[in-house]
Amino acid sequence: MSLELEIDNLDIKETRKYAEIENPPFSQIKPDIDEIKASAEEVDCQSLVVIGNGGSITSFRALYYSFIDEVDIDVHLVTTQEPDYLRRVVSATDSENTLVMPISKSGNTTSVLESLLYFIKRDYPVFAVTSDNNGALKNIVERKGYNWIEHKDVGGRFSGLTETALMPAAICGIDIEEVRAGGEEIYQKFNKSPNAAWKLAEAFHSAEREGFDQILTPFYTTRLFGFYPLTVQLMHETVCKEGEGQSVFGDLGPEYQHHTNQRLFGGEEDIIPFFIRSKAHEKERLDVPEDLTDIDLRGRDLGDLDGESYGFAVDSEFRGVELALDEEERPYSVLSINSVGYRSVGRLMAFLQYLAVYSAEIRDVDPYSQPDVEKSKKMGFKRRFDR
Incomplete structure (x- = not known):
């Protein structure tokens, strides 16, 4: 399906049967x-x-x-x-x-x-x-x-x-036909049986009940970083009602590591990371000029990086965080996209839609309302005419 999900260091507790959930309209x-x-x-x-x-x-x-x-x-x-x-x-x-x-x-x-x-x-x-x-x-x-x-x-x-x-x-x-076709694949499959989005929704809910009320979403791919605002909107507007739901925030990886990892590992233990990564980076490789090969880099020669792919370098940064989380037995999840093509992007769009709906249904809140959004809109409109 081109989407792979991993959930680590978390005991997932089922709180609602999948069969109770109606297909999203x-x-x-x-x-x-x-x-x-x-x-x-x-x-x-x-x-x-x-x-x-x-x-x-x-x-x-x-x-x-x-x-x-x-x-x-x-x-x-x-x-x-x-x-x-x-x-x-x-x-x-x-x-x-x-x-x-x-x-x-x-x-x-x-x-x-x-x-x-x-x-x-x-x-x-x-x-x-x-x-x-x-x-x-x-x-x-x-x-x-x-x-x-x-x-x-x-x-x-x-x-x-x-x-x-x-x-x-x-x-x-x-190519909107292919994008839509990818989304349709998810709609047809997820409407029939429990699936990865349901599993992830259950994982986030289990984490929330254990005190992890924030979801950190580092994107280790610039091409998919446009999904970050959509992810925030889907989860906040769909799930966060009646005192339920988690706050979602994020940034590009590995950039976020240089500031937010201090919060993740050194601050309050209330964050569950949700990594989004791509396995489809370009094949460009590092080329270290011969006159720079003997420069010291953290106890290794700079030349030791010669021939390494840039994609592997990005993946190494992610793996470093993953290993640190495992060492501390901290919960996290990883969504890997094997290719960034029209169909796979359509699949990702549908996956996130279902993740939000399931997350709301598990908490018994209406996935399709946004009462507090409407309230502020009305107040903002009225304010325009209050001179």
Whole structure:
């Protein structure tokens, strides 16, 4: 399946039967791939500006970062209406060859609309992704005659394998059929029997009951680091309700080792690491110039590194942390991706969606609500008019 899961130094206690869990509704919703591709073929742009918040942009970011080397247009992600940032995006683009894509399921995400108005004022062409409803974004589309595609009736954070992420991905030239096919493999398999995502959800819950209320997510692959914000959103918004759930934080590995390992090993023992790594690094090898080979490096000659692959060097950094955790019998888990291709990235997207749903179901909280998110949105909107 290209995804491999390891869980170490943790006694997993089953707290709920898998058979009690209904299949997630988002796994039954299918995007119109033909319509997405046809719409993308009509677009001719050199730059793409994607405006969104939360699920309207986190999944696309994950796809974009995974295949950024293959994308031949400039992409700008707008998640804030901060005028300084919007000015920089406008300075880096040309309205004549740039497409602006606001994404909002409700069509009433105020910050998305405020950012959109910034570009409308400057005559940028617009293509929206929104619901066929009476939302403000849909009304703007109709009044201005903009093109649009329907946002399926699925919560934003679970919409990564629908039009929400696949529409901008298609414009970037990403093979959305293969991405979706990879996700479908997980949907079909996980809807039938207990699986790795269920096992990991049980592991995190067991760890939480033992006092590990924080999950550290180091990504030992830059290509998959776009999944970090999505992972945080999925776990926080899906699981953390009614006093339940763990805080999720992370960074790139091995960079995080130079600061957060001090917290991991020297601070309070309340962190369970969840490593995400790739086995598909490029094959470049170190080449130590002959006149540098005798330089001392931690008691070895620098030349001893000659011929080592850079991928092995990254893996060695990860293995060092793994060995230290084993030595102290500290719990951790590892998700390894054997290849970073369209299907494997689709599988990873679906895996994380199921991990979040299972984590909520195990704790008997509603996976699909976000009451406190809505509360702050309402208060923020009201504040705009309180002069």
